[in-house]
Amino acid sequence: MNWKETTAVYENDLIKDLQRLLAVESVKMEARPNAPFGLKCREALDEMLAMAKRDGFATQDIDGYAGVITYGEGEESVGVLGHLDIVPIGDGWSRDPYGSELVDGVLFGRGALDDKGPGMAAYYALKAIKDAGIKLKRKVMLIYGCDEESGMACMKYYREHGEIPTMGFVPDANFPLIYGEKGIYVFTLSGKVNTVIQTMEAGSRPNIVIGKANATVHAMSEEQERLFSFYLKSHQLNGNLRREADGSVRIYMEGKPFHAMAPFHGVNAGLHLLNFIGAAYDDAFARAIYALFGDWQGSGLGIAAEGARMGFLTLNTGVIEIKEGQVKIVNDIRYPIDVDAVQMKAQIAKQIEAGTLALTLAVSNDSAPLYVDPKSELVSTLEAIYRKHSGDETTPIMTIGGGTYARNFDQFVAYGPELPNMNQNVNMKIGGPHQEDEGIQISDLMMAMAIYAESIAALAGETA
Template sequence: MDFLKYANEKKEQFLSDLNKLVEIESTRDLSTKKEGAPFGNNCRKVLDTCLDMAKQDGFVTKDIDGYAGVIEYGNQKETFGILGHLDVVPLGEGWTKEPLKVTYNDGYIFGRGVMDDKGPALAGYYALKIIKELNIPLKKKVMLIMGCDEESGMECMKYYCQHAQIPDMGFVPDANFPCIYGEKGGLHVGLQSNDATVIQKLVAGQAPNIVIGKADAYVKEMSEQQEQLFHFYCKSNQISGFIQRDELVQIHIDGKSAHAAWPFAGNNAALHLLNFIGSAYNDQLSKDYYSLLKDWMGQPVGIDMEGAYMHYLTMSTGFVTIENGHSHILIDIRYPNDTTGDAIIEKFKTACASLQSDIEVINEGDSKPLFVDPNSKLVTDLMAVYRKYTNDTFHGPMTIGGGTYARHFENFVSYGPEKPWEEVCTNQIVGGCHQADEGIKLSSLIEAIAIYADAIVTLCS
């Protein structure tokens, strides 16, 4: 069956349907939360759009109380699942293209969600749509599950697992090819203190899983010497920033956003503020916070390690809030299955106990690592299908620092659509997940449709 031929024939329709999803700014918005819309109006709207699309194509659909939707093909007892998500991270700033519109240019498509995860989720849907149109017989019921809260804690999948049917096995089109059999654990560590600081206000961060790209701190005063130090600090660290004097002095720094799984790809603006203010003002709390958080591997805390399967532990500061005499910092840690969240928390407590500031450590959420045997039938069959279409025999199954829905289910792995080793072949800016100008090569998504269709048939026949 030439699935790539069928996928290419549907290219224009795919782009039209993807645009319907991308134009909805489906970020979590609890201010519009209501019954049937637990994550707000826009997440409800994008779910309705997706389910209506499937109904028009003749699929059976189920609405899991607004937390997720299910698109089913077949009624067999054995089940196979594909897990995608329709929510996105905040748009952020710095776009050169319209973030809420699918823009096609020089072989690439752009828009918030085209890569993470509306584009890949829709590729999974189109794979199932092709199978249905060709009336290919399967021995398992296929369940395409679309969640609405992947980017803000995966509350949608926690609810789904308690209230709906769980597939026997499957994959998640929300990461990389060839196949991801392991995902690091995801730990959120909170640090808080009521110690005094010269910072009157500092509120920075878009989401826990995004490196803070820009930040503003406010202090009561700044001498000419401190202002000179600030400009020297920016120049020596190759960052930009400015000072604005009003009732309070605003100190602004521009860093670089990135996915928290790869904090080394970003430049955390809030940490730069803590470093500068701690040094220029001899502010003890700022110095102590920065001393803990300055290294993305967590060396000052003693949590740096390289796992046997999952490589390095990573640490990213996602939120910094200092106001009204209270400070709170939220840290996103991705850890290999060689350690545990509890062990990391204990090391934070030990590190904080040695500081002058009184800093409390809080476990604000721990998602255990995912690990599927790389020699299992699920992994080996998916690898075989991938190689059939790409002729890539060099890259093997891998583990990642990002977290996907796969960790909420038994016998699930992540499967495409990105190929992170491929170089960008355009002069345009092509942003990654959670970045401005988020983009992906259109041919990669079309190829993914074919791979997913073949994988479903292979594993369900």
């Protein structure tokens, strides 16, 4: 079959359905009955399942944690794992993040690229297979979770209550294919501290480099104000001061947010703010925290490492909060498969305990690296289909620092939808995952749909 031609007829329907999903503010919120990640995530899941029922698919609601859309029969199955939750909007948008605006072939909105758009491409790929009447030897399961961005509790629940696919892929990363993902270790330091900082608010998620940070101190001298101006200029940062009626001073710094898988592409405003306060106020707490976490390679913790297959270990401080002398600091580590995870965790605990700060360490996520043999049938099949459709014979398959649903199951890889140089020759700003003005080119989405359709048919095994 010519899958590009077969899937092309669904373009308008895909756009309309995707716009409906993008209009839902599916950020994780307070749990409610049958809505463990909040009512908006529940709404997005209901929308997705309603579309599937409309089109004649069998569906299953896994208690609001995830939804399953199935086609075909068989003891073995092919799974496609997507997610309907999104990260918070953040600042800097020039378009309505929930407006689903289509401009010159680009669809904008939070989740357009991560991961509602790709999830919809996979859905319409399966719809094209079903509408064509193609019979498959393996059952196909589209599984949509609601907590990918906040720890993947949805997949933990699914593994305990849902059917596990035999093999498959996750449309939530890059083409050609990702066969390895670094381990993820997220931990929080908390406790009472002695600091000149009265309050501090910086960051919202451990997996995002802190883009903006605010702190209040009891006072600021003219010399300290000059030091602040010098710090901003020397580090090429934006920021400002606001003197309050009680004499306290509100300090603001602006960095650059980025995904925690590559913190070196961002600028951590929270750590910069601590670094300034530590130096300008001779604040032992601020100095100690910056010494521990200021280096994105983890040298402050004594865990710096470079793997042969996955590159550098990375460290991101994603949340810093101080109120009434109580502090909470959340850190996200991505480590290559070469690193001994037990030794790394022991070293972190040792370094924290050896410091002067009496802080408690609590682990919120501990996920081992993913690695699928790059010469396996799964990888070889998917890679060949990508290259057939794209004509790309040079971009290598890869490993990444990001974490996708693939790490939750055996024989799963991440597979698109981002094409190499996908934003090339577009005369407008298009944000990536977790960035302002997030968007996806419809042509890239349609390319992904054709690739996914042929890939599902190949993995599920067409019958004669």
